[in-house]
Amino acid sequence: MSTSANAARQEAPRGGPLSGAGPRRLGLAVLAAAAVAAPFVAPGLQSQMAVLWVMVVLALTWDVVGGQMGYNSFGNIVFFGAGMYASAVVQRALSLNAQETTTAGAGGAEALLAPIQYLGGLGLGLACAALVAVLVALPLGASILRLRGHYFAICTLGLGVAAGEIASAWDWLGAGSGLVTPLFPEALGNRNRFFCFYFLALAGACFAVLKLLYRRRFGLLINAIRDDEDKAEAMGLPTIRAKVVAWSVAAFFLALAGGAYGNFIGFIDPLDIAFSGATFGVWMILMAIMGGRGTLWGPILGAMVFHVTQELFWTFLLGWHRVAMGLLIVVIVTFLPDGILGWVRERRGGAALAEGRRA
Amino acid sequence: MQLLLDGLLVGAIFALAAYGMALVWGVMNIINVAQGELVILGGFLTWWLTTLGIHPLFGIPLAGAVLFAFGWLLYRTVVHRLVDRDLFVSLLATFGLSILLQQLMNQVFGADIRNANAGLGSTYLLGDGVVLANIKLVAFAVALAAAAGLLLVLRRSRAGRAIRATSQNARAARLMGVRTDRVYALAFALNAAVCGIAGALVAMVWVVHPFIGITYTVRSFVIVVVAGLGNIAPVVISGAALGDAENITGFLLGAEFQTAFVFLLLVVILLLRSYLLSRRRQVLR
Numbered sequence: 001m002s003t004s005a006n007a008a009r010q011e012a013p014r015g016g017p018l019s020g021a022g023p024r025r026l027g028l029a030v031l032a033a034a035a036v037a038a039p040f041v042a043p044g045l046q047s048q049m050a051v052l053w054v055m056v057v058l059a060l061t062w063d064v065v066g067g068q069m070g071y072n073s074f075g076n077i078v079f080f081g082a083g084m085y086a087s088a089v090v091q092r093a094l095s096l097n098a099q100e101t102t103t104a105g106a107g108g109a110e111a112l113l114a115p116i117q118y119l120g121g122l123g124l125g126l127a128c129a130a131l132v133a134v135l136v137a138l139p140l141g142a143s144i145l146r147l148r149g150h151y152f153a154i155c156t157l158g159l160g161v162a163a164g165e166i167a168s169a170w171d172w173l174g175a176g177s178g179l180v181t182p183l184f185p186e187a188l189g190n191r192n193r194f195f196c197f198y199f200l201a202l203a204g205a206c207f208a209v210l211k212l213l214y215r216r217r218f219g220l221l222i223n224a225i226r227d228d229e230d231k232a233e234a235m236g237l238p239t240i241r242a243k244v245v246a247w248s249v250a251a252f253f254l255a256l257a258g259g260a261y262g263n264f265i266g267f268i269d270p271l272d273i274a275f276s277g278a279t280f281g282v283w284m285i286l287m288a289i290m291g292g293r294g295t296l297w298g299p300i301l302g303a304m305v306f307h308v309t310q311e312l313f314w315t316f317l318l319g320w321h322r323v324a325m326g327l328l329i330v331v332i333v334t335f336l337p338d339g340i341l342g343w344v345r346e347r348r349g350g351a352a353l354a355e356g357r358r359a
Numbered sequence: 360m361q362l363l364l365d366g367l368l369v370g371a372i373f374a375l376a377a378y379g380m381a382l383v384w385g386v387m388n389i390i391n392v393a394q395g396e397l398v399i400l401g402g403f404l405t406w407w408l409t410t411l412g413i414h415p416l417f418g419i420p421l422a423g424a425v426l427f428a429f430g431w432l433l434y435r436t437v438v439h440r441l442v443d444r445d446l447f448v449s450l451l452a453t454f455g456l457s458i459l460l461q462q463l464m465n466q467v468f469g470a471d472i473r474n475a476n477a478g479l480g481s482t483y484l485l486g487d488g489v490v491l492a493n494i495k496l497v498a499f500a501v502a503l504a505a506a507a508g509l510l511l512v513l514r515r516s517r518a519g520r521a522i523r524a525t526s527q528n529a530r531a532a533r534l535m536g537v538r539t540d541r542v543y544a545l546a547f548a549l550n551a552a553v554c555g556i557a558g559a560l561v562a563m564v565w566v567v568h569p570f571i572g573i574t575y576t577v578r579s580f581v582i583v584v585v586a587g588l589g590n591i592a593p594v595v596i597s598g599a600a601l602g603d604a605e606n607i608t609g610f611l612l613g614a615e616f617q618t619a620f621v622f623l624l625l626v627v628i629l630l631l632r633s634y635l636l637s638r639r640r641q642v643l644r
Binding site for chain 2: 072074143144146147149150151153154155157158159161162165166168169175277278282285286289319320322323325326327328329330333334337
């Protein structure tokens with residue numbers, strides 16, 4: 001995998017020459033086939049796989065702003081949570097209507113929705129989630145992306161926590177007790193499998209869109225912002241616009257992931273699930289760093305390694321696993337700041353590394 | 360009036376933690392995101408003393424001393440790897456440290472809300488119109504004394520001079536024979552000690568809980584951003600202003616929005632700062 005990642009990174013800025021595209025495309029197809037087949041091979045792991053694909057989306061979207069553009073955000077979780085709430089609110093409003101018409105006077109029991117109603121509600125909820133997230137991301141990005149360095153990072157950290165605090169204090173959103181999402185209709189089969197495929201499709205779409213974006217001028221533009229923003233600005237590049245677009249792309253995919261994650265879990269808790277800064281919020285950064293910041297494959301690789309580690313901690317260190325996670329963050333950041341891909345590249349030879357840095 | 364006075368007194372505690380953050384930021388160019396967790400740790404130590412039947416006021420020197428040692432240990436194990444690194448690395452590493460400490464405290468002290476009651480009673484002013492818990496007055500005095508003590512150490516002592524020299528120009532200080540590594544360790548340990556004292560006060564005046572540390576980090580950051588690095592007077596003033604602003608919004612909107620307000624205030628202040636800076640930039644043009 002590392003070789004394809006290397007190749008992808010080095011060739012992407014040059015617009016992807018055709019030579020060597022064949023084997024890489026084949027490798028990608030094999031990986032995709034394996035990902036699709038995996039839920040059937042190991043049905044017991046379907047829910048873990050669903051979470052894995054969510055994590056891949058989180059890491060990939062974080063890397064757009066944090067890795068490729070060099071704006072280290074601690075608050076991307078805002079869009080994940082906002083999407084989750086938007087989707088849940090829409091679905092609840094719809095399902096109340098549906099219940100009134102189909103099971104008039106059922107006596108307060110949570111009636112099951114017909115599959116078509118459930119899917120319709122979910123679809124509409126996701127659309128609203130994406131819309132809300134982008135509508136929030138545009139003005140927010142236009143203002144806070146003017147901050148630099150420490151100030152941007154701490155500002156986003158504050159935003160993430162503020163969002164969680166507001167959600168857990170706002171009665172309309174269920175306040176501290178959160179919201180319950182509609183029950184998954186049994187006619188649609190296994191819930192875990194359904195969401196596993198949904199998140200897989202989302203991760204695939206996210207990967208494809210980012211790959212396309214990084215190949216175009218846009219990729220160079222955000223890399224220029226990372227390397228020297230003042231210079232890029234002085235050269236007349238539309239830096240603010242590029243920053244807001246990158247931020248909104250991340251928000252879009254995060255909201256689509258969050259919007260369905262609420263249904264996957266079955267209920268929304270404001271601090272532990274929607275705006276969980278201490279878990280997903282920091283894990284997405286960690287995964288991107290672990291794999292290798294500023295690469296396309298790094299976050300994916302990081303998400304996979306991280307998820308397995310996380311599950312192992314959970315299994316063997318129950319109760320203390322969160323302590324271990326904190327320790328892991330410190331260790332990774334201090335000893336492996338360039339990530340797995342960076343480490344591999346360094347071992348391959350300093351010359352290639354230097355060239356990669358300069359490129 | 361009640362709100363204003365309360366805010367003023369509590370603000371002194373915020374200012375103390377903020378002054379520690381400014382010290383580390385100024386000397387080592389590291390923003391310690393685990394600041395709030397150090398505060399809470401000091402608070403838990405004080406609470407733990409009361410469970411042993413010892414008066415919480417003794418928690419103040421104890422928390423200071425223990426946290427000083429703990430800060431030194433943290434520097435030797437983790438933080439010394441962060442000096443001179445990418446600022447993002449130091450941010451994320453201290454953020455990891457904050458999660459680690461949070462969860463450790465959660466395991467060791469439990470997730471309950473704790474308070475160390477000093478039992479000092481209250482003072483009534485203006486014909487019972489304003490109630491002041493005596494402990495808040497004590498906390499105010501202790502916070503100011505601790506800040507003044509830190510200031511004295513920095514201004515008068517040899518170690519303080521080394522710290523100031525290192526913060527002005529680390530390389531020159533090293534050439535002059537200052538062992539900058541030890542200076543950094545001292546600065547970080549002093550910061551931890553100050554946080555510990557602030558935490559002991561927090562436990563007596565308010566409550567401590569493993570997961571509320573981040574609010575103290577953000578408060579410190581807001582204060583430092585407003586007051587700038589180095590001077591103590593602006594830090595105390597903006598600390599008091601923050602305490603007042605918080606109390607008043609908590610009163611107007613309900614206490615559940617008070618924390619959210621702190622974080623939104625952070626965003627607003629940062630935006631305002633960048634707006635003012637960009638205006639200055641245009642004037643220069």
